[in-house]
Amino acid sequence: xxxxxxxxxxxxxxxxxxxxxxxxxxxxxxxxxxxxxxxxxxxxxxxxxxxxxxxxxxxxxxxxxxxxxxxxxxxxxxx
Numbered sequence: 001x002x003x004x005x006x007x008x009x010x011x012x013x014x015x016x017x018x019x020x021x022x023x024x025x026x027x028x029x030x031x032x033x034x035x036x037x038x039x040x041x042x043x044x045x046x047x048x049x050x051x052x053x054x055x056x057x058x059x060x061x062x063x064x065x066x067x068x069x070x071x072x073x074x075x076x077x078x079x
Contacts, residue, residue: 003071005030006064009037013060018044033067036060 005028012021025037036059043056
C-alpha cells in the first residue's frame, strides 16, 4: 500500500484536478483505488443523475479514508 496515492487522490478530488486523478488511476498499484476513481470519473462525465455521482464520490472518499487509516496502522505497527 502506498499512502502517497491516497493522499494524492484526495488532493486531486478536492481540487477537481480530473486529469491528474485519471493519471493516478492508471499508475496506482491499488486495483480498488483505480476502480473507485474510474467509477467516479465516469459518473462525473456521463451521469445525468446527481445522486449517482454523489454515491460514487462518497464511495471513493470512504475508501480513501479507510485505506489511509489502514496504511497508517501498518506503518505504526510494522514500521
